[in-house]
Amino acid sequence: MKDQKETILVSACLLGANCRYDGNNGKNEDVLALLDQYHLVPVCPEQLGGxxxxxxxxxxxxxxxxxxxxxxxxxxxxxxADETLKLAEIYGCKRAILKERSPSCGRGMIYDGTFSGKKIPGSGVTAALLEENGIEVTGESSIKSGTVRRDSR
Structure with missing residues (x-):
């Protein structure tokens, strides 16, 4: 019998990989709890980009x-972003959970480019490309108690 779990792309830092710009991670227990219900494919677009x-x-x-x-x-x-999209296609991912506010992964709100901490409407390079290709992108705050809330768009 074929495994029926949905496969979702996830920012690797949210799963505990030390791939953030500062060498740390953004481990998120709610995202980790999704492992019970979904196959999670960790990605770090910035590392994939070299x-x-x-x-x-x-x-x-x-x-x-x-x-x-x-x-x-x-x-x-x-x-x-291109490499992340390729992985999404290889694994048949229709959804992605990405690190909020990141210049790669942020969706809907990102930092304004002045390094002042100010946020503006916008999306990161990877988040935008995935959405342009029909992949639903949400941030880690949309995850509660092991479930993925659908964005209201």
């Missing part, structure tokens, strides 16, 4: 991604 860990923080400025040193790192983010 960036090292740790790395300088980066934020979106329009269509570009600039790190705190002023270097344009957009190409890494675009490559990581």
């Amino acid at each position: 960036m090292q860990t740790p790395r300088p923080p980066a934020e979106r400025r329009g269509e570009s991604v600039i790190n705190q040193s002023g270097e344009d790192v957009t190409a890494f983010f675009v490559k990581g």
